[in-house]
Amino acid sequence: MINVAVLGYGTVGSGVVEVINTNNELINKRVGDTVKIKYVLDLRDFPGDVVENILVKDYDVIVNDPEVSIIAEAMGGIDFPYECAKKAIAAGKSYCTSNKELVAKHGPELIKLAKENNVNFLFEASVGGGIPVIRPINESLTPDDIVEVVGILNGTTNYILSKMAKEGSDFDTVLKRAQDLGYAERNPEADVEGYDACRKIAILSSLATGKYVNFEDIKTEGITKITDVDFKYANLLGLSVKLFGRFKKVDGKYFAMVSPVMIDKTHPLYSVEDVKNGILVRGNMVGDVMFYGSGAGKLPTASAVVSDIVEAARAIGRNINIIMSDEKLELSDISEFESRFFVRVKNADKDAIESVFGDVEIINLGEIDDEVGFITRSMTEKAFAEAESKFDNVITRIRIM
Amino acid sequence: MINVAVLGYGTVGSGVVEVINTNNELINKRVGDTVKIKYVLDLRDFPGDVVENILVKDYDVIVNDPEVSIIAEAMGGIDFPYECAKKAIAAGKSYCTSNKELVAKHGPELIKLAKENNVNFLFEASVGGGIPVIRPINESLTPDDIVEVVGILNGTTNYILSKMAKEGSDFDTVLKRAQDLGYAERNPEADVEGYDACRKIAILSSLATGKYVNFEDIKTEGITKITDVDFKYANLLGLSVKLFGRFKKVDGKYFAMVSPVMIDKTHPLYSVEDVKNGILVRGNMVGDVMFYGSGAGKLPTASAVVSDIVEAARAIGRNINIIMSDEKLELSDISEFESRFFVRVKNADKDAIESVFGDVEIINLGEIDDEVGFITRSMTEKAFAEAESKFDNVITRIRIM
Structure with missing residues (x-):
């Protein structure tokens, strides 16, 4: 017994x-x-x-x-x-x-x-x-150096983003509905500001490296600034917007971040919709494996x-070896992390944009005539911030994977 | 050491x-x-x-x-x-x-x-x-009655079907290329006839039930009869054709089968392409979980x-409890298993089809004028076989999930 x-x-x-x-x-x-x-x-x-x-x-x-x-x-x-x-x-x-x-x-x-x-x-x-992911990392992916973890880790925000994508509604309308349906809390901050996803990617990063990744060190952006207009561009580009918790090892440096990210339909997490969660883990031997299921409920x-x-x-009478020491893992400065960026800018022409960002393709929604969108080359957070500061009319920017 | x-x-x-x-x-x-x-x-x-x-x-x-x-x-x-x-x-x-x-x-x-x-x-x-699936079933999904397992379990056939879908090529052309690329054996029978997938779904069914499912008891159909014309219908219908190993518990009866199946884009395995594998496991508590990654290599x-x-x-000095006894699990007669079917029939009109299958929507490819396609209601394998026998001109039928 x-x-x-x-x-x-x-x-x-x-x-x-x-x-x-x-x-x-x-x-x-x-x-x-x-x-x-x-x-x-x-x-x-x-x-x-x-x-x-x-x-x-x-x-x-x-x-x-x-x-x-x-x-x-x-x-x-x-x-x-x-x-x-x-x-x-x-x-x-x-x-x-x-x-x-x-x-x-x-x-x-x-x-x-x-x-x-x-x-x-x-x-x-x-x-x-309900997704088996902690135990698979700790007990199945043991031969691998885990070099990247990307996850849709919060069902509430994924529900909101999925509905915005499908219905063209704005953030506040969908949040209100999610609250009425019980998918979002009355105080939705922990979800929509990315704090929940931040703790989860911190746990996964700690398991991946065997050291302690402090969630307070992880740059965290939520989805509150994503608008229905962003989704018009996303639809035009065939992209989907997801809130990702990310951990990545690059040349011996470790990066972690929570932010909205645009992905295309070849990405294994593209079709993770509504309150489902999906976690992609990349090992240096096994390649990409993905775990999918109900992230809450x-x-x-x-x-x-x-x-x-x-x-x-x-395992009564026996300790299961979980390798997550209390030695702290120092994350690298996120300003060195590289991404491409989708950018919306008001009242700027192609020449002005290209003088700063180099050659880009200008995306025109048609229905909005005082702004354009474009996608940058891969650049560090720092380089992007510097470039962005040369415009006083950037409406938004979303990272692209 | x-x-x-x-x-x-x-x-x-x-x-x-x-x-x-x-x-x-x-x-x-x-x-x-x-x-x-x-x-x-x-x-x-x-x-x-x-x-x-x-x-x-x-x-x-x-x-x-x-x-x-x-x-x-x-x-x-x-x-x-x-x-x-x-x-x-x-x-x-x-x-x-x-x-x-x-x-x-x-x-x-x-x-x-x-x-x-x-x-x-x-x-x-x-x-x-490389996908962790055996250990997650044995050590993570332990609280659940596993009522269904559906898997794309063979990379070679998934590669062939993916290429046929994308390129409109016929089976023999794509098989030849897969062989040249080393994705298919010179003698491809074990893959293309479904024998490999059959052994794998037998193993998963045994783990799911804790009893021995004999692979020789599993009805197995391969992909050799799938043609480029089938894919024309599939594309028109927004469906994808996959070779599925399936295990399902229905009202206390157990069914297992390997066969091509058409699925729509809401199915979690829809976007498992090329040599990737994906395994969907349904538990009575956890719901659907899916495991995805490189099925070979x-x-x-x-x-x-x-x-x-x-x-x-x-675990040296300790046995890990794998619940798969040598007691044989009796599978139910597959003729009782229910599916919908996509059917192609030559020189038959709507009235003749509906007199046997009930109301159906006729699908006309346009470019081929002596045949039509249609999708049946859900019916048992036996009922379908009886209905099909009333036509001497059925070109093919593919199950739909």
Whole structure:
């Protein structure tokens, strides 16, 4: 018998209970033992719910119960989950979490503590919802030097961008609808400003390099400045606009960034639409591999948490080697990172543009006569900023991959 | 020190040596020990090659060396690899293979033997080349009842179909070119008749259900009957033709099949082009997840073999639980399986077609005036065969998903 406690009975926490109850027989067979949910921690009451009789309000009841060997957390926030994780690990229990803030901030320390205590700190659900990506990087792509990771890591922004592309609507209209449908929070900042994607690419970069990439070091741009007019150009060019979390190793330097990026239809992430997520990983031996699926949602995310519970249950008494040390990885100055840029500029003619950017093809939407668009050659962020500063009428610029 | 022997120094075997040599430091760090290739088995000599001094021609040298703990096989064939695997496991060594014929035929027995001997039989490279898919199914999708697997599992046929779609060329022309480029064998039967995809979907079906799906029970159709005219209809309909290995659980019944299938652009496998592979797995909790990458090629496939070596090295003294028993899974009669069908028929009018198939939309290519195409409603293989038999002039039919 493997006794599990679930912290938080919100969307994901209740999903964890549902997954374990629904596929109980199958999960027990795969674990080789009986998995039982002994406690659910939540401050609320749930009269009539299946967990009614196993609800507790005091974490100490769980952490002091020697019968509990695995704790699955789906609470959100940082300080309390961090305390819970440390206490659980110190008490010889494995800790599985969907909490990306916790992993991005304290992952390396908790991984180290778990190793010292011969238990496990697992976090498959923290990136890509139900998509297996943390474990494949840690346990499958082991022969490879991971030189690049590109991901659509946030379902809310991908939904918004997909709808803007299809419907020609503006950002505010689609955001409002996403909020009404429950795809976006009332306070959408963490999603639309790219903060969520930033934490996720920080976690993936840390796994890729085996060192700690601090999310606070990653240049992060959201999608709030993307307009319906940008999509008119994108459609004309056959491009799609996605919010990418990117990590790239170039000549021994490491770069990471979150920003909107335009891609064409040959890119493997081109057809990742709506709330789906996709993560492309490039290894120096295996080439490109891509993982795709539901990046959020109750049952997909819960499935990923339960996959950690199953792995922790199979590994009781043994630490699974996750190589993500607390040694910090120094990211290179993003101003040296190279991209091509799509640029929209007001009241500028081809000669003025080409005197700064060199030969470009001018894109004219037709319906708007006081602006033009163009695509630059590949140039560093710094060189682009210098060139851009020579115009006082740049409307927007979006990187192109 | 972990001593490894590589059986076969062909494309994949030499790739294994190259991957280990190139990423040596990184692999050792991830294993937590030094991985050393002690022997390469091949009947040929390779004067001047890096393996010149570790070549052996007698397998007994390897299997009788107590220092060797992991054997990686990339030979092809069945009988000799099967003997090698049994001897290795009996001698307490783990066996990692890219050999799909071996896994499809003897996988459950070798998994069982490995368990009894507390070693491992691993086969990530047997399906999907470099794409992590075996381990994600076995170790990540553990909370899920896997109800469907759909895969583009053969790079050669996907290359041929992609080129036919893009260029309008006929099958023989593209096959010839694929052979000249080394993408297809001189004897292309195993690929173009679907036999290779059949073994791979058998392996995935076995993993999905935990029982043994015999590849010989799987109805298998290749792509040799697909013509350039079929692609004219496909293009008109916005569809793509792919060779799919399929496994599906429907109302407690299990179906498996290999056949060409038409899909539209909303299908996650639509944009898997050329020699790439893609595998879509549907779980009852996680929904659809998709894995994409290089389905063949020296270094991608070798990377997957080395990922097994790393896993076996990390697990020395411990069996990794792979749930694929030797209990046979009875597949249901494929005649009960339902699809829609695209049909081309010669010299038949709408009334004659609709009297048999019900209301259909007639598709007229224009340039060919003695035939029409149409798409049926969803019907069983049996019902379709009965309906089709009422016409003596059906040119072709392709299933639609």
